[in-house]
Amino acid sequence: MLKIIFTTVAVAALGLGIWVRSIAPPARYHDRFAVPEADTQTEGGFIAVRRTDEKGFARLVETIAATPRSGRLAGQVEDGHVSFVTRTRIMGFPDVTNVLRTEKGVAIRGHLVVGKGDMGVNRRRIERWLRDAGLS
Template sequence: MKLAVILLLGLAALAVAGSLYVRLAPLPMADPGDRAPRFPQFEGDPGGFGTTLRTEDPDAAARLDAVIRATPRTRLLEGSLAEGHLRYVTRSLIWGFPDITDVLLRPGEIHIHGHLVYGRSDLGVNRRRIEGWLAAVGL
């Protein structure tokens, strides 16, 4: 009985430590020498999703930024519309696992890529999130 209690307390301590690590560990930031991210190939990225949109709508990026910022558990990490690069973090509800989303603005194009920080597969979460944002903006 005593061993079972010790094991349960040990497992609980590991769960708390893991949760604290996920929530408090530093997040990846863009290279300070080059604020524009190097977007990986979007195909075959099991831990994320990315797409490039072509639009001549001058307000599309600002509307997208507003929709992203209104998403629960999402905040801007760095960048601005004026800089042409924004990096956001969205955390999962229970454990607080972070997903990073980069938005790169170029004349007539919006590149958006979301990816997980921990693990190998996001189970399509980034794709659904990004497609939801784009649908909300009408892109």
């Protein structure tokens, strides 16, 4: 009986892992968003805005691209809009980050894909990226 329970739990965990890894299609998450005047906490995410030039935008994109478990979802620096997916270490849950070049500088939005609350993870990640790119 214990063997059956263990096998069922293992198969369910494997199925969950496969599902989580397949839920960040570019067409759905590579979107532009309304840029607020100042940093804004959102439900399930965070938006930061900074004054910078094109070099600062490119530095931020390079910083994000160099982050472990982060990969480019869509877009290019030349487009002024780049999206990334960053996955959690163990289960691989995705958070999506959109980086936009604006008239005043850059806007970056990070948000979860699964669940309702991110416990401030996106805010901390974005603030670290901004600091590492020299934009804090």
